[in-house]
Amino acid sequence: MSKRCVEPPDDTTPSSYPKPLASIIGLFESLPEEEKRENLIAYAEQAKKHEPKPGETFDLEDVRKDEECTDTVGVFMKVDPDRQAHFRITLGPQVQTLTKAMTSILCKGLDGSTLDEILDLPGDFVPRIVGGNLVRIRSQTVYYILTRMKSACRVFLNRLRAAGA
Amino acid sequence: MSEPISQYAHPEVLVSTEWLAQHLNDPGQRIVESNEDVLLYDTGHVPGAVHIDWRADLQDPVVRDYISPEAFAELMKKNGISPDTTVIFYGDKSNWWACYALWAFRLFGHTKVKIVDGGRDKWIKEGRALTKEKPKYPPANYPVPAKRLDDEIRAFYEETRAHFEAKKPLIDVRSPGEYRGEITHMPEYPQEGVLRGGHIPGAKSVPWKTACNDDATFKSPSELRKIYAEGVGLKKDDDIIAYCRIGERSSHTWFVLTYLLGYPQVRNYDGSWTEWGNKVRAPIERG
Numbered sequence: 001m002s003k004r005c006v007e008p009p010d011d012t013t014p015s016s017y018p019k020p021l022a023s024i025i026g027l028f029e030s031l032p033e034e035e036k037r038e039n040l041i042a043y044a045e046q047a048k049k050h051e052p053k054p055g056e057t058f059d060l061e062d063v064r065k066d067e068e069c070t071d072t073v074g075v076f077m078k079v080d081p082d083r084q085a086h087f088r089i090t091l092g093p094q095v096q097t098l099t100k101a102m103t104s105i106l107c108k109g110l111d112g113s114t115l116d117e118i119l120d121l122p123g124d125f126v127p128r129i130v131g132g133n134l135v136r137i138r139s140q141t142v143y144y145i146l147t148r149m150k151s152a153c154r155v156f157l158n159r160l161r162a163a164g165a
Numbered sequence: 166m167s168e169p170i171s172q173y174a175h176p177e178v179l180v181s182t183e184w185l186a187q188h189l190n191d192p193g194q195r196i197v198e199s200n201e202d203v204l205l206y207d208t209g210h211v212p213g214a215v216h217i218d219w220r221a222d223l224q225d226p227v228v229r230d231y232i233s234p235e236a237f238a239e240l241m242k243k244n245g246i247s248p249d250t251t252v253i254f255y256g257d258k259s260n261w262w263a264c265y266a267l268w269a270f271r272l273f274g275h276t277k278v279k280i281v282d283g284g285r286d287k288w289i290k291e292g293r294a295l296t297k298e299k300p301k302y303p304p305a306n307y308p309v310p311a312k313r314l315d316d317e318i319r320a321f322y323e324e325t326r327a328h329f330e331a332k333k334p335l336i337d338v339r340s341p342g343e344y345r346g347e348i349t350h351m352p353e354y355p356q357e358g359v360l361r362g363g364h365i366p367g368a369k370s371v372p373w374k375t376a377c378n379d380d381a382t383f384k385s386p387s388e389l390r391k392i393y394a395e396g397v398g399l400k401k402d403d404d405i406i407a408y409c410r411i412g413e414r415s416s417h418t419w420f421v422l423t424y425l426l427g428y429p430q431v432r433n434y435d436g437s438w439t440e441w442g443n444k445v446r447a448p449i450e451r452g
């Protein structure tokens with residue numbers, strides 16, 4: 001039976017990260033190595049839950065396979081009137097386990113963040129979640145999903161600007 | 166009808182997924198999974214298999230080199246492997262990392278090694294058992310190897326340079342685009358810090374994948390001979406060096422040339438293109 005992701009506490013120390021993401025970072029930093037791996041697997045196994053649901057509509061859909069990525073990744077973004085973003089992600093079967101885990105973490109951790117918050121988000125939280133040992137050559141795609149989410153935010157904002165021009 | 170496995174030069178180094186399923190608990194063996202995906206073993210593995218990480222377990226944590234003989238003996242002890250244990254490797258990516266781990270074991274003189282033909286993908290595609298249970302084996306006694314066999318199956322930059330100057334056979338196993346210098350990354354992978362594209366002058370392009378079928382199994386003996394003997398013109402007593410970017414794809418070709426075709430002098434240049442393509446004044450050919 002698959003392990004359930006440990007829910008992060010609500011009162012995690014404030015930081016420059018969106019609150020849900022900061023909670024996940026705090027949780028992972030508190031875990032010993034073995035439990036960190038188990039939680040990453042649990043998050044990876046939940047990646048499918050973050051795929052679009054039947055009937056959902058989006059403000060931006062970006063499905064593509066980049067030349068430097070092992071498989072197709074689809075980013076689906078819904079933006080509230082107050083510019084808070086909600087993401088759904090589809091992953092091809094060849095995507096690495098760490099990337100699947102990061103998909104779940106980011107969909108959950110950035111849900112409700114504003115487009116500007118996401119664009120300003122530094123990538124330095126990734127080794128804090130994953131652990132320095134796992135961020136290395138041949139696992140760099142762990143950053144890819146964040147890059148694609150930011151790209152979606154950028155495209156959306158450009159469209160808004162163009163529409164307002 | 167398919168060609169018999171006995172036509173390979175060393176058929177004893179290959180086991181099928183079917184054979185493995187029937188021999189999971191045989192004494193005197195250890196099943197080892199080695200992957201590119203660092204967490205794949207944790208998601209489920211062949212029952213009884215241990216995990217050996219190409220980076221964390223086999224490479225020196227600081228210097229770009231392999232672990233010491235002392236560290237290798239400790240790794241073997243931890244995994245219940247003695248010098249008499251037959252180690253059966255399998256992994257993702259058509260066994261790139263399984264071949265890499267096998268080659269590293271050979272560097273330390275461990276001779277009883279085998280590969281599961283088709284690797285992890287074939288095992289899963291056939292619906293065979295997986296478990297998340299991590300086995301614990303009693304520590305084994307593994308004497309510290311007297312030395313690493315760097316001189317026999319590993320090539321360094323200087324040796325590879327002398328090799329090309331002597332016009333001896335060099336096999337570039339990367340993708341055609343990398344070989345021609347059109348791209349400085351593997352297709353479907355990010356850039357890994359290479360400054361120049363191209364290949365070692367005189368190297369022949371034989372992408373690793375040409376040795377594999379679509380299901381990740383190795384091609385038949387006659388098909389492999391056609392590729393390497395007829396296609397590239399390798400002769401039985403040739404001194405051969407294979408390379409890629411960091412030495413894992415070329416481990417796959419090293420395995421094919423050494424064990425399946427029986428070439429006696431094959432070395433893996435593990436510094437590969439991430440060393441050569443960055444080296445000041447290293448000669449490069451494009452196109």
